Amino acid sequence: EPEVTQTPSHQVTQMGQEVILRCVPISNHLYFYWYRQILGQKVEFLVSFYNNEISEKSEIFDDQFSVERPDGSNFTLKIRSTKLEDSAMYFCASSVAGVTDTQYFGPGTRLTVL
Amino acid sequence: GENVEQHPSTLSVQEGDSAVIKCTYSDSASNYFPWYKQELGKGPQLIIDIRSNVGEKKDQRIAVTLNKTAKHFSLHITETQPEDSAVYFCAASTQGGSEKLVFGKGTKLTVNP
Numbered sequence: 155e156p157e158v159t160q161t162p163s164h165q166v167t168q169m170g171q172e173v174i175l176r177c178v179p180i181s182n183h184l185y186f187y188w189y190r191q192i193l194g195q196k197v198e199f200l201v202s203f204y205n206n207e208i209s210e211k212s213e214i215f216d217d218q219f220s221v222e223r224p225d226g227s228n229f230t231l232k233i234r235s236t237k238l239e240d241s242a243m244y245f246c247a248s249s250v251a252g253v254t255d256t257q258y259f260g261p262g263t264r265l266t267v268l
Numbered sequence: 269g270e271n272v273e274q275h276p277s278t279l280s281v282q283e284g285d286s287a288v289i290k291c292t293y294s295d296s297a298s299n300y301f302p303w304y305k306q307e308l309g310k311g312p313q314l315i316i317d318i319r320s321n322v323g324e325k326k327d328q329r330i331a332v333t334l335n336k337t338a339k340h341f342s343l344h345i346t347e348t349q350p351e352d353s354a355v356y357f358c359a360a361s362t363q364g365g366s367e368k369l370v371f372g373k374g375t376k377l378t379v380n381p
């Protein structure tokens with residue numbers, strides 16, 4: 155069964171450093187998402203991406219965040235200058251036909267900012 | 269915007285018993301309600317979903333009910349098994365509106381053998 159994959163599984167970085175989290179969505183999917191989950195809290199929407207552009211972003215997704223689909227398979231989330239409060243689990247998700255189609259989640263990248 | 273409340277935050281049942289998790293939502297325009305199961309160290313996995321044009325949906329031991337008037341929906345797991353132990357999240361979204369899923373805070377279900 156096709157699945158969303160994410161790398162790395164765990165990323166440790168120093169405050170102020172740039173990180174790039176990588177995702178490979180399911181191959182025939184057209185809609186891509188990033189969510190985050192701070193330890194013990196709910197999963198929060200960050201951004202959705204369709205047709206090579208951001209379709210919606212949350213208040214969390216400020217100028218420090220960016221997304222890119224550099225080729226036909228990868229979908230990346232970049233945090234330019236990490237803060238302690240960026241420490242969280244970051245999930246990538248994809249769907250065929252938009253938000254009310256099933257969103258399939260990857261296993262997540264645990265980001266730890268020291 | 270949409271707000272989803274989920275109860276209880278923890279639930280412990282004996283194997284074979286039923287488990288019920290309840291969610292309420294605030295936006296009457298929401299019309300898609302998925303439930304996700306998250307096992308330790310893994311991403312959320314869809315287990316069942318319901319759209320606002322139906323009141324109930326069942327898949328083997330799992331069922332979801334929706335009350336649009338009261339704006340709440342519930343997950344029912346019958347004949348629970350230890351492997352059902354996980355964190356369960358409800359979510360809501362609006363077809364034709366926001367792209368995002370809005371999640372509840374999660375329920376940690378423990379099924380004791």
